[in-house]
Amino acid sequence: xxxxTQPPSASGTPGQRVTISCSGSSSNIGNNAVxxxxxxxxxxxxxxxxxxxxxxxxxxxxFSGSKSGTSASLAISGLQxxxxxxxxxxxxxxSLNGFVFGTGTKVTVL
Amino acid sequence: EVQLVExxxxxxxxxxxxxxxxxxxxxxxxxxxxxxxxxxxxxxLEWVANIKQDGxxxxxxxxxxxxxxxxxxxxxxxxxxxxxxxxxxxxxVYYCARSNWFDPWGRGTLVTVSS
Numbered sequence: 001x002x003x004x005t006q007p008p009s010a011s012g013t014p015g016q017r018v019t020i021s022c023s024g025s026s027s028n029i030g031n032n033a034v035x036x037x038x039x040x041x042x043x044x045x046x047x048x049x050x051x052x053x054x055x056x057x058x059x060x061x062x063f064s065g066s067k068s069g070t071s072a073s074l075a076i077s078g079l080q081x082x083x084x085x086x087x088x089x090x091x092x093x094x095s096l097n098g099f100v101f102g103t104g105t106k107v108t109v110l
Numbered sequence: 111e112v113q114l115v116e117x118x119x120x121x122x123x124x125x126x127x128x129x130x131x132x133x134x135x136x137x138x139x140x141x142x143x144x145x146x147x148x149x150x151x152x153x154x155l156e157w158v159a160n161i162k163q164d165g166x167x168x169x170x171x172x173x174x175x176x177x178x179x180x181x182x183x184x185x186x187x188x189x190x191x192x193x194x195x196x197x198x199x200x201x202x203v204y205y206c207a208r209s210n211w212f213d214p215w216g217r218g219t220l221v222t223v224s225s
Contacts, residue, residue, distance in 0.1 A: 044217050045155065
């Protein structure tokens with residue numbers, strides 16, 4: 001039940017800035033923190049951003065998160081080839097009483 | 111090093127059962143909520159279930175309610191997912207993940223439901 005909507009793809013050249021949106025509702029993003037994950041091909045997802053805008057240790061500061069109302073965004077600045085991956089947002093949904101993930105965005109470095 | 115290792119996946123016929131395990135190490139297991147998340151082939155991530163530190167609260171995605179049961183054994187630092195009445199649409203890689211931040215994730219175990 002993907003109730004968080006993301007664009008299917010995003011792309012940029014090396015060094016550019018790419019932004020991925022995550023649109024939800026008042027029962028999820030509007031009332032709860034958002035996390036972001038990166039999934040490299042053939043591997044398990046990895047936490048990139050937690051509590052909407054916090055970076056775990058070890059995640060480069062090229063990655064940043066923000067939230068406004070019922071939407072959230074992940075920005076990747078200084079795009080690098082190793083950033084080619086699928087990216088997902090996630091949040092708790094108070095109506096569903098469960099976590100919901102976004103539809104996922106594939107980032108391509110041109 | 112914090113580590114999660116899933117096991118128990120395999121091929122099962124529709125209507126069958128399977129029990130997944132997740133062995134945790136490198137952290138105080140009984141201090142964290144734990145989750146199961148699945149990913150069907152070529153598809154996105156879907157949260158399946160989670161369980162509170164002491165097992166007193168459990169939540170499930172609607173599509174598995176009444177069929178799957180999440181449990182944990184804090185003495186064994188292990189998380190489980192009992193899956194009954196399996197359907198073709200349950201075919202996926204199943205990951206366990208620590209806490210409400212889902213950090214870290216295990217490498218996953220593949221469950222294939224097919225006749």
